[in-house]
Amino acid sequence: MKIRYKLAIIVLLFALVNFHTPLAFSEGLSSSELIINAKDYDGKLVTYVGEVIGDVMLRGEFAWVNISDGDNALGVWVSSSLTKEINFTGSYKLRGDNLEIAGVFHRACPEHGGDLDIHAQTLRKISSGRIVNQRLNLDKKNLSLILFGALFLIWILSLFRRR
Amino acid sequence: MILKPRLEDLKIIGFYLGKIILGLAFTMVIPILAGLCFGELNPTLDFLISIEISVFLGFFLLKVCNTEKDLNWMQGMIVVSLSWVVAMFLGAIPLYLSGHWKSFLDACFDAMSGFATTGLALVQDLDHLSYTHNLWRHLIMFLGGQGIVVIALSFFVRGFSGALKMYVGEARDEKILPNVVHTSRFIWLVSFVYLVLGTIALGITGISNGMKPLNSFFHGACIFMAAFDTGGFSPQSQNILYYHSVVYEIITIIIMVLGAINFKLHYHLWTGNRKEIFRNIETNTLFITVIATFSIVAVGLAQIGSYPAAVTLFRKGFYQLISGHTGTGFQTIYAQQFIADWNHLALAGVILAMALGGAICSTTGAIKMLRIGVIFKTFKEDLKRIIMPERALVIEKFHHIKEVFLEDRLVKSALVITLAYIILYGLGALVGMFYGHPFLNALFESTSAAANVGLSCGVTNVAMPAALKVTYIIQMWAGRLEFMSVFTILGFLIAVIKGK
Numbered sequence: 001m002k003i004r005y006k007l008a009i010i011v012l013l014f015a016l017v018n019f020h021t022p023l024a025f026s027e028g029l030s031s032s033e034l035i036i037n038a039k040d041y042d043g044k045l046v047t048y049v050g051e052v053i054g055d056v057m058l059r060g061e062f063a064w065v066n067i068s069d070g071d072n073a074l075g076v077w078v079s080s081s082l083t084k085e086i087n088f089t090g091s092y093k094l095r096g097d098n099l100e101i102a103g104v105f106h107r108a109c110p111e112h113g114g115d116l117d118i119h120a121q122t123l124r125k126i127s128s129g130r131i132v133n134q135r136l137n138l139d140k141k142n143l144s145l146i147l148f149g150a151l152f153l154i155w156i157l158s159l160f161r162r163r
Numbered sequence: 164m165i166l167k168p169r170l171e172d173l174k175i176i177g178f179y180l181g182k183i184i185l186g187l188a189f190t191m192v193i194p195i196l197a198g199l200c201f202g203e204l205n206p207t208l209d210f211l212i213s214i215e216i217s218v219f220l221g222f223f224l225l226k227v228c229n230t231e232k233d234l235n236w237m238q239g240m241i242v243v244s245l246s247w248v249v250a251m252f253l254g255a256i257p258l259y260l261s262g263h264w265k266s267f268l269d270a271c272f273d274a275m276s277g278f279a280t281t282g283l284a285l286v287q288d289l290d291h292l293s294y295t296h297n298l299w300r301h302l303i304m305f306l307g308g309q310g311i312v313v314i315a316l317s318f319f320v321r322g323f324s325g326a327l328k329m330y331v332g333e334a335r336d337e338k339i340l341p342n343v344v345h346t347s348r349f350i351w352l353v354s355f356v357y358l359v360l361g362t363i364a365l366g367i368t369g370i371s372n373g374m375k376p377l378n379s380f381f382h383g384a385c386i387f388m389a390a391f392d393t394g395g396f397s398p399q400s401q402n403i404l405y406y407h408s409v410v411y412e413i414i415t416i417i418i419m420v421l422g423a424i425n426f427k428l429h430y431h432l433w434t435g436n437r438k439e440i441f442r443n444i445e446t447n448t449l450f451i452t453v454i455a456t457f458s459i460v461a462v463g464l465a466q467i468g469s470y471p472a473a474v475t476l477f478r479k480g481f482y483q484l485i486s487g488h489t490g491t492g493f494q495t496i497y498a499q500q501f502i503a504d505w506n507h508l509a510l511a512g513v514i515l516a517m518a519l520g521g522a523i524c525s526t527t528g529a530i531k532m533l534r535i536g537v538i539f540k541t542f543k544e545d546l547k548r549i550i551m552p553e554r555a556l557v558i559e560k561f562h563h564i565k566e567v568f569l570e571d572r573l574v575k576s577a578l579v580i581t582l583a584y585i586i587l588y589g590l591g592a593l594v595g596m597f598y599g600h601p602f603l604n605a606l607f608e609s610t611s612a613a614a615n616v617g618l619s620c621g622v623t624n625v626a627m628p629a630a631l632k633v634t635y636i637i638q639m640w641a642g643r644l645e646f647m648s649v650f651t652i653l654g655f656l657i658a659v660i661k662g663k
Contacts, residue, residue, distance in 0.1 A: 036499050038504065053399070055373065055374045058373040064373070064407045068290055072400065073401050075401070075404065091291065108479070114475035115404065117407075134203070134205060137208065140205060140209065140260065141208060148211075150219070155222075
C-alpha cells in the first residue's frame with residue numbers, strides 16, 4: 001500500500017514537471033514580456049489581459065482584435081462568435097472592454113505573414129468598457145477667450161495706427 | 164573680419180519669419196474644423212489656443228519688423244532654419260495641451276519628428292488620442308514633407324526674388340518649373356492628387372478588412388500622409404501591424420516608393436515621359452541599393468532563422484527594409500523585435516538602407532540617391548583612368564532628366580553632404596552610447612533620426628534622457644534641412660557674438 005502511494009506521488013510529480021510548462025502560463029503575461037521573450041513563449045498557451053482598442057475587424061469566421069495592456073497592443077486572432085461579447089472598443093471617447101484571452105502565442109505566425117500574435121481559444125470579459133465623459137475644460141476655454149480678446153484689441157489698435 | 168549683423172538684417176529675417184508663422188497658423192484651421200465635425204470640444208480648444216498664439220507671434224513680427232526689402236542668401240537660409248524651429252514650438256503647443264505628452268520637450272520631439280517627416284514618437288496612450296490631434300500629427304508630416312516654406316511660397320507669398328533663397332534653403336535644390344512659386348504649387352498638386360487616390364485605396368481596403376467606414380477613411384488619409392511624405396506616424400500604437408493586412412502593406416509600399424521619387428521625375432511621368440524612370444540615375448541607383456541592402460537583411464534573417472518560411476522572411480524583411488530605405492519608418496514588427504529577433508547583419512542592412520535614403524527633391528531625408536549615384540560614377544571614372552592609357556580622355560556622364568557631365572563641382576558637393584551625414588549619424592550614435600546603449604542600437608536610432616526615417620529599435624522612449632531627446636531633435640532638424648541652412652545659422656550666431 002505504501003509503495004503504491006509513493007509511486008502515485010512520483011507519477012504525479014513527473015506529470016507536473018513534464019507537462020505543466022507546455023500547457024499554459026495561467027497567470028496573465030504582459031505585452032512587453034511576450035515581445036521581449038517571444039522565443040520562450042512561441043507556440044505555448046498564454047493568458048493575456050488588456051483593453052480592446054480600435055476596430056474589431058471581422059474576417060469571415062474569425063476576427064482580429066487588438067488588445068492593449070497599456071504598454072503595447074497585441075493582435076489577437078479570435079473566432080468571430082466570441083467577439084459578440086465585445087461592446088466597447090477603446091478610442092478617444094470610449095474605454096474598451098477589458099478582456100482576458102487564453103490562447104496560443106506566435107512569435108512569427110506562419111498563418112499570418114510572420115505577425116506576432118495570439119490565437120485565442122477562450123475570451124472572458126473582465127470588465128465592461130464605458131463612454132468617457134468629455135467635460136469642457138474651463139481653463140482652456142478662458143485662455144482661448146483671453147487670447148482672442150488680446151488679438152482683437154491689437155487688430156483694432158493697428159487699424160487706428162494705419163489711419 | 165567678421166561683420167556683426169545689422170538691425171536691418173534682423174528686421175528682414177523677422178518679417179519673413181512672421182509671414183511663415185502666419186502661414187503655419189492658417190494650417191491649424193484644418194484640425195479645428197475636424198474637431199468641430201467630430202464633436203471633440205477640448206481638442207478643438209487646444210488648437211484654438213495654438214492658432215491664437217501663432218497669429219499673435221506672426222502679427223507681432225510683421226508689425227515690429229515691417230520692411231519692403233527683399234531677402235539675400237544669408238537671410239533666406241536663416242529664415243528657413245528658424246522657421247523649422249519656430250514651427251516645432253508652435254506645432255507642439257496643441258500636442259502638449261492634449262495631455263498625451265509627458266512634457267513640453269516630448270511634444271517638441273514629436274512635432275519636430277512630424278515636420279521633419281521622421282516618425283519617432285514619444286506620445287503616450289496613442290490609442291485614446293482624439294481624431295483632431297491625430298489629424299494634426301499626420302498633417303504636420305504632410306506640411307513638413309512638402310516643406311514649411313513651400314507652403315508659404317505656394318499660398319501666402321506673391322512672388323519675390325527671395326523666394327528662391329528660401330526654397331533652396333529647405334533642401335530643395337531642383338526647380339521643376341522656371342518659377343519657384345509655380346514649382347511649389349506643382350508639388351502641392353502632385354501631393355493632393357495622390358492624397359485623394361491613396362485615401363480612397365486605403366479606405367476601401369480598410370473597410371474590406373473589417374474597419375468601420377469613418378475610421379477606415381480617417382486612417383486611410385492619415386496613413387497616406389505619413390507614407391507619401393515618408394513620415395511614419397500612424398493613428399494606432401501598433402503602427403501598420405494594427406491592420407493585419409497584406410493588401411494594406413502592399414499599398415503603403417507603393418505610396419512610400421512614390422514619396423521617395425523626385426518631384427521632377429513625377430513631373431516628367433505626368434507629362435508622358437515615362438522612359439525617364441528607366442533612364443534616371445536616381446531610380447536606377449534606388450533599384451540597385453534596395454536589392455543590395457535587402458540581400459544583406461535576407462541573409463541575416465536566414466542565418467538566425469527568425470522567419471522559417473521564405474514568404475514570411477520576405478514580407479517582414481522587405482517591408483522594414485523598404486520602409487527604412489524610403490525614410491518612412493512604418494513597422495510591421497515591434498521595436499523590441501529588431502533586437503530580440505534580428506541579428507547584427509540584418510540590422511546593419513537596415514541601417515545602411517536608412518543612411519542612403521530616397522531621391523533628392525522628394526520628401527525623404529538622408530544622403531539620397533543622386534549623391535550615391537554620383538559617387539559611384541566618380542569611382543568608375545577613376546577606375547577607367549587607371550585602366551586606360553594616360554593620354555586617353557575619360558569623360559563620365561549620367562542621366563538625370565538630361566545628360567549631365569560628371570564635373571568636379573558636382574562630385575565635391577555630393578561628397579561634402581555625404582560626409583556631413585556620416586558625421587551626423589556617428590555623433591548621434593556616440594551620444595546614444597554615452598547613455599549606455601550598445602553601439603548597434605545607438606547607431607540604428609541615430610541614423611533613423613538623422614536620416615528622418617523613424618524606425619526604432621526601442622531606444623526612443625519617454626524615459627530616455629532629455630539630452631538624448633534634444634540630440635535627436637537637432638539631428639532631425641539638421642538632417643531635414645541638409646545642413647546648409649543650419650551651417651548658415653551657426654555662422655550667423657558666431658557673427659553676432661564675434662562680429663565687429
